Amino acid sequence: MFLTDRNIFVFDEIDSTNNYAKQLIADKVVEGTVVLAHYQQTGRGQQGNFWESEAKKNLLFSLIVYPRFLEAGKQFYLSKIASLALLKVVSSRLKDARIKWPNDLYVGEKKIAGMLIEPAIKGACIDSTVIGIGLNVNQEVFLSDAPNPVSMKNLKGESVEREMLLSEFLEAFQQYYEVLAKNHLQAIDDLYNKNLYRGAGWHLYRKDGIEFQAKFAGIGEFGQLRLEKKSGDIQEFMFKEVEFVL
Ligand code: BTN
Secondary structure (H helix, E strand, C coil), rough: CCCCCCCCCEEECCCCCCHHHHHHHHHHCCCEEEEECCCCCEEEEHHCEECCCCCCCCCEEEEEECCCEEEECCCCHHHHHHHHHHHHEEEEECEEEEEEEEEEECCCCEEEEEEEEEEEEEEEEEEEEEEEEEEEECCCCCCCCCCCCCHHHHHCCCCHHHHHHHHHHHHHHHHHHHHHHCCCCCHHHHHHHHHHHCCEEEEEEEECCEEEEEEEECCCCCCCCEEECCCCCCCEEECCEEEEEC
16 A cells, blocks of 8 residues: 555755645645655744754654545545544654654653644545654753643653654554544544543533633534533533643
């Protein structure tokens, strides 16, 4: 499948691997192409934020896939399988790794990785997507105002080889991608829900400045977070509509 004839473009420095990957899609590169950078001048995070990453310390890459079998409304499954692949890589080295809805990976209460997934839709289905991943590996000090960054080195006390992490991610991603292509959505849902940060118990959330206690009550068809409030009401939240109070 796509990993065998994979192309990898490696840059010492680039604006953003996601930007370059989009250009490659316009040139119709093969599925499984990876753009890897040792440093990004304008690494992009969620909500227009900058993604901080010291040169040559972390894993910064974008994977290109063409999931033309996937209906546009099911695009959150790309986030689910990318999160599960990342979880596999991180949890083989560190305890307490969890997927934080919608696009982060946490270890304990700290963020070790983020994802920026940029699909392009044609008709009813997804035509192509860039799966951009930033995994904090060997950076020890974070300067941005991101609330709770952490790296593998911070947690393990020793450096971790970055190349191995990439190949393990790609292998795991391919496995989950095949499950998705076979439309085995329940298997993906079960694994995702089981590994969610705050997947059990009551926790504090905030919407429009108002804090409330709630517990996880599932993920909706389009990736919405369902939370049950103390009153018993179940509410659904789209991305950015609710904050986790940390
Ligand atoms: C987040 O805000 O949590 C998402 C961060 C995504 C960062 C990665 S680094 C590689 C790829 N290229 C980018 O410009 N962003 C993503």
